Amino acid sequence: MGMEFDFDTMINRRNTNCGKWDTMDKKYGCEDMLHLGVADMDFKAPDPILDGLRDILDMGVLGYTDLSDRFFESIQRWYKKQYQIDVPREWIVFCPRINVASSICVDTYTDKGDGVIMNTPAYGPLRSAIEKNDRSFLASPLKRDGDRYVLDFEHMESLVDVRTKMLIMCNPHNPTGRCWTKEELTQAAEFCRRHDLILFSDEIHGDLVAEGVTHYSTLNITDDINERLILATSPAKTFNIPGVIVSYMIIPNEDLRKQMAKTIDRIGMHNPTIFAVTAVEKAYTECDDWYVAVKKYIDANEAFTRAYFAEHFPAFHILPREGTYLLWIDYSALGMSEEALEQWFLREANVSVYMGSVFGEAGVGYMRLNLASPRAMLEAAYERMRKAWRF
Numbered sequence: 001m002g003m004e005f006d007f008d009t010m011i012n013r014r015n016t017n018c019g020k021w022d023t024m025d026k027k028y029g030c031e032d033m034l035h036l037g038v039a040d041m042d043f044k045a046p047d048p049i050l051d052g053l054r055d056i057l058d059m060g061v062l063g064y065t066d067l068s069d070r071f072f073e074s075i076q077r078w079y080k081k082q083y084q085i086d087v088p089r090e091w092i093v094f095c096p097r098i099n100v101a102s103s104i105c106v107d108t109y110t111d112k113g114d115g116v117i118m119n120t121p122a123y124g125p126l127r128s129a130i131e132k133n134d135r136s137f138l139a140s141p142l143k144r145d146g147d148r149y150v151l152d153f154e155h156m157e158s159l160v161d162v163r164t165k166m167l168i169m170c171n172p173h174n175p176t177g178r179c180w181t182k183e184e185l186t187q188a189a190e191f192c193r194r195h196d197l198i199l200f201s202d203e204i205h206g207d208l209v210a211e212g213v214t215h216y217s218t219l220n221i222t223d224d225i226n227e228r229l230i231l232a233t234s235p236a237k238t239f240n241i242p243g244v245i246v247s248y249m250i251i252p253n254e255d256l257r258k259q260m261a262k263t264i265d266r267i268g269m270h271n272p273t274i275f276a277v278t279a280v281e282k283a284y285t286e287c288d289d290w291y292v293a294v295k296k297y298i299d300a301n302e303a304f305t306r307a308y309f310a311e312h313f314p315a316f317h318i319l320p321r322e323g324t325y326l327l328w329i330d331y332s333a334l335g336m337s338e339e340a341l342e343q344w345f346l347r348e349a350n351v352s353v354y355m356g357s358v359f360g361e362a363g364v365g366y367m368r369l370n371l372a373s374p375r376a377m378l379e380a381a382y383e384r385m386r387k388a389w390r391f
């Protein structure tokens with residue numbers, strides 16, 4: 001028998017400087033809106049993590065902190081247990097955030113004016129890592145094959161020239177929810193090898209796959225990708241601890257690691273926060289049951305949402321979700337502009353979601369909805385939508 005966990009309690013996160021609730025209230029000028037946008041969960045983190053952080057607070061001295069042996073061993077345990085991959089300790093490189101990792105990787109491994117390919121629709125900060133470092137953002141739109149988004153290798157090929165230096169992938173893909181197959185990743189690895197590109201693989205959503213779906217880490221695709229791979233991930237999404245600010249990169253190639261060590265030294269990115277090390281140790285060693293349970297809860301939220309939408313909003317077409325806790329929804333059948341639909345959500349339904357243009361031109365006609373909330377909260381949001389619905 002697995003342990004029972006409470007994902008049903010609605011926790012009031014307002015007045016805590018919360019990005020999802022307070023910032024969005026301010027943004028939309030609203031006080032009682034239900035927010036299904038920002039990608040964190042409305043669930044409490046697992047008890048072992050909270051207890052570990054409480055112990056730190058009880059000790060009371062919030063001083064400089066260093067990485068522990070257990071930090072590395074915990075990551076190694078997780079990769080072995082979840083993905084049957086042995087990650088040598090020296091490959092693991094601490095980084096506060098993935099959004100820092102992507103930016104410093106672009107800065108370290110490419111030069112100003114170089115081209116970096118990325119599939120669209122795209123998670124904004126990954127795109128920013130390219131553009132704000134004055135590199136050229138080479139967008140390769142994913143193709144829709146029926147309900148399935150696929151990589152368009154022909155188009156990716158057409159983007160490459162002598163100044164193209166990197167491919168950034170997101171796996172599972174935010175916002176479309178695709179988990180790239182072994183074959184797709186092998187093809188992407190071969191593409192990078194052929195054109196001598198660094199592959200930056202953002203796998204922050206990797207642990208959160210739907211029942212029956214496998215997350216293939218780029219690390220277990222082919223050995224020769226290792227010479228050009230930077231994998232960036234963290235327990236932040238999996239265990240709902242993004243406010244702790246901790247992530248890490250896995251960099252198998254020693255030369256690339258040395259270059260990164262220089263960057264880290266240059267920008268003074270030395271210590272993790274005092275909470276980061278404990279959070280990773282606890283998350284990856286004491287929270288396996290919570291992890292299984294939260295995935296089940298999200299799967300059930302998806303089933304609930306699909307049934308509700310099929311009954312009340314059949315014009316919203318929900319695409320298959322393989323990974324992430326986000327639903328990518330095609331509303332083009334409504335024939336409504338994004339502005340009109342957003343205004344309807346904000347002003348009439350009193351619910352917020354992310355409109356697709358947040359993910360660039362390729363996202364227009366879609367919206368993204370976060371499933372990782374208590375079921376009753378989702379139901380309350382859908383009820384608001386149903387009562388206001390007039391299309």
Ligand SMILES: Cc1ncc(COP(=O)(O)O)c(C=O)c1O
Pocket residue numbers: 039096097098099100123170174202204205234236242246247
């Ligand atoms: C694909 C992806 N990468 C990175 C991040 C952010 O990671 P971090 O908080 O470590 O910067 C997110 C958060 O939504 C994400 O969806």
